[in-house]
Amino acid sequence: MIQLRNVYKRYKDTYALQNINLDILSSEFVFLTGSSGAGKSTLMKLLYREEIPTSGTVMIGNINIAKLPNDRVPNIRRCMGIVFQDYKLLPNISVYDNIAFVIRTLGMRSKEIQERVLGALKVVGLSNKMNAKPNELSGGEQQRVSIARAIVNGPPLLIADEPTGNLDPKTSLEIMQILEQINEKGITVIVSTHDRDIVDYFRKRVITLEQGQIIRDVQAGRYEQ
Ligand SMILES: Nc1ncnc2c1ncn2[C@@H]1O[C@H](COP(=O)(O)OP(=O)(O)OP(=O)(O)O)[C@@H](O)[C@H]1O
Numbered sequence: 001m002i003q004l005r006n007v008y009k010r011y012k013d014t015y016a017l018q019n020i021n022l023d024i025l026s027s028e029f030v031f032l033t034g035s036s037g038a039g040k041s042t043l044m045k046l047l048y049r050e051e052i053p054t055s056g057t058v059m060i061g062n063i064n065i066a067k068l069p070n071d072r073v074p075n076i077r078r079c080m081g082i083v084f085q086d087y088k089l090l091p092n093i094s095v096y097d098n099i100a101f102v103i104r105t106l107g108m109r110s111k112e113i114q115e116r117v118l119g120a121l122k123v124v125g126l127s128n129k130m131n132a133k134p135n136e137l138s139g140g141e142q143q144r145v146s147i148a149r150a151i152v153n154g155p156p157l158l159i160a161d162e163p164t165g166n167l168d169p170k171t172s173l174e175i176m177q178i179l180e181q182i183n184e185k186g187i188t189v190i191v192s193t194h195d196r197d198i199v200d201y202f203r204k205r206v207i208t209l210e211q212g213q214i215i216r217d218v219q220a221g222r223y224e225q
């Protein structure tokens, strides 16, 4: 599903990524680890076309998104859900409206919008908070809302950049279990994290970056070997 070949990304005079070659199959669950500045967020930004590689190809399905015209970016983004450390919820509207926001722009019938939003809320276990505003929720609950928003359109790919970076260990585990359940339905999940305990607990594929290069890629791995 995802194939990177000879990918380099340079910001001014720093190489954030160098010679990245990587395949991620459909339905895989991947942890992306590495110290601060290793290039995790940059790699993810290439996948959701927030950044363009300096050279190399980034294939999502059969589309090289490194060469995708800007006006086609919204199309490819619709095939992926993106989750951030700081949730990025709209503060002045309800949980329900935050989740419905994007699919409302797709011209879907309101009945279908409702079914999808309620379905997504159920997946993250937050049906009872649909009328709350984001600032009435805990951090863990806000992250659940952002995950519901990411999956509401049924994307084949979910990208989460340090989704538990602001959460305590118990809440982090709950959030990661939700991501695992989503993956079990066949959605490809890529998660960057610094959380050693989480990586060691789940024993998934672990890809480690160091100074912009892949230094390790193991199945059923731990944070360190
Ligand atoms: N917009 C930018 N302009 C210039 N340099 C950047 C930019 N974004 C990232 N970098 C640099 O690229 C390198 C990789 O950054 P990146 O954010 O991908 O690291 P990271 O692994 O996500 O780190 P962290 O764990 O702290 O989130 C760093 O040296 C960073 O300073």
Ligand SMILES: [Mg+2]
Residues within 6 Å of the ligand: 040, 041, 042, 161
């Ligand atoms: Mg980062």
